[in-house]
Amino acid sequence: MQAEGTGDKYEAIETGKGAASTPKKADDRSTAFQATEGGRPMQSGEKLLVEAYAAIWIITLVFIASIFRRQKRVDRRIAALEVALEKARDRGGAP
Amino acid sequence: MAMNEPVASQATEGGGSARAAERVFYALVLLAAIAFAFTLHVVFFKAPVEATMGIVQKIFYFHVPAAISMYLGAAACFVGSAGYLARGTSRWDALARSGAEVAVVMGLMVLVSGPLWAAKAWGVYWTWDPRLTTSMLSVLVYVSYVVLRSFAGDGDAERKFAAALGVLGAANLPIIHYSVQKWGGNHPTVISSGGGGLGHPDMKLGLNLGFVTFALLTALLIWSRYRLEVAKNRLQEIEEEALELGLGEE
Numbered sequence: 001m002q003a004e005g006t007g008d009k010y011e012a013i014e015t016g017k018g019a020a021s022t023p024k025k026a027d028d029r030s031t032a033f034q035a036t037e038g039g040r041p042m043q044s045g046e047k048l049l050v051e052a053y054a055a056i057w058i059i060t061l062v063f064i065a066s067i068f069r070r071q072k073r074v075d076r077r078i079a080a081l082e083v084a085l086e087k088a089r090d091r092g093g094a095p
Numbered sequence: 096m097a098m099n100e101p102v103a104s105q106a107t108e109g110g111g112s113a114r115a116a117e118r119v120f121y122a123l124v125l126l127a128a129i130a131f132a133f134t135l136h137v138v139f140f141k142a143p144v145e146a147t148m149g150i151v152q153k154i155f156y157f158h159v160p161a162a163i164s165m166y167l168g169a170a171a172c173f174v175g176s177a178g179y180l181a182r183g184t185s186r187w188d189a190l191a192r193s194g195a196e197v198a199v200v201m202g203l204m205v206l207v208s209g210p211l212w213a214a215k216a217w218g219v220y221w222t223w224d225p226r227l228t229t230s231m232l233s234v235l236v237y238v239s240y241v242v243l244r245s246f247a248g249d250g251d252a253e254r255k256f257a258a259a260l261g262v263l264g265a266a267n268l269p270i271i272h273y274s275v276q277k278w279g280g281n282h283p284t285v286i287s288s289g290g291g292g293l294g295h296p297d298m299k300l301g302l303n304l305g306f307v308t309f310a311l312l313t314a315l316l317i318w319s320r321y322r323l324e325v326a327k328n329r330l331q332e333i334e335e336e337a338l339e340l341g342l343g344e345e
Contacts, residue, residue, distance in 0.1 A: 012144070
């Protein structure tokens with residue numbers, strides 16, 4: 001069974017007509033509040049959205065920084081070895 | 096590898112094409128940055144809020160493209176692995192390794208952003224839904240690949256073993272894709288076959304821009320990681336040449 005609002009179509013809110021859950025008649029309104037037993041508290045959509053986007057950016061930036069750091073290290077090592085090899089060749093083989 | 100060839104002469108070979116590739120790379124970086132900015136603008140300022148879920152639905156514009164990008168990384172790993180098994184050259188292996196790492200990165204994005212959306216929509220972060228389970232399985236396959244390459248050495252046998260994993264790991268990708276149709280579950284099917292689609296043109300624009308942006312990002316990440324792997328292979332060649340010349344630990 002699919003949870004409400006997670007089906008196969010996403011619809012936009014029509015601005016100016018109020019929320020989709022606005023009761024049509026006075027009788028449709030809640031007349032009492034009941035506590036859930038063992039239920040989860042409602043989470044803020046804004047907070048979850050910010051957390052998701054922050055996670056995406058952090059994962060991307062950490063990966064890019066890791067590649068950059070490793071590339072720098074390899075480049076430095078290559079440059080140092082090339083200089084050493086050049087000197088060794090000029091000396092005609094073994095140092 | 097031609098180990099007797101002087102390294103300096105190898106470095107000058109193809110210098111012009113390397114510079115051209117460098118220019119294309121930085122042009123792609125610029126393009127990706129512009130695409131990211133434009134996508135964020137459309138997603139947050141143009142695409143309307145979804146009627147039943149509210150603002151949390153906007154996770155969708157990056158969650159789905161990240162999932163497709165995971166497929167792209169996995170496809171690169173598959174192609175590189177198959178190429179390495181067929182040809183045995185280090186460049187195919189570099190492509191496979193790059194693809195696997197990018198698949199892990201994109202898979203992590205999917206596995207983080209999806210549960211954050213589910214927390215609001217389903218009331219739970221995780222459920223053993225077929226698509227969620229098969230997606231996690233795929234990410235674990237590529238994590239295994241990365242761990243194997245990091246700790247099992249870099250010999251031909253280890254590369255072939257990893258290549259076999261890269262080829263076999265791709266078998267799970269169609270299972271992820273068709274799991275919703277075959278086994279049902281809670282996962283929405285908004286844009287796949289049988290889905291109702293997006294109800295507003297700006298929602299469609301946001302998603303399509305997300306696809307373009309993530310495709311560019313994936314290409315750049317695979318390319319960057321591939322360049323690093325090629326540089327590491329070159330470092331290995333130079334180190335071997337240095338040892339041949341008796342440079343020792345210098």
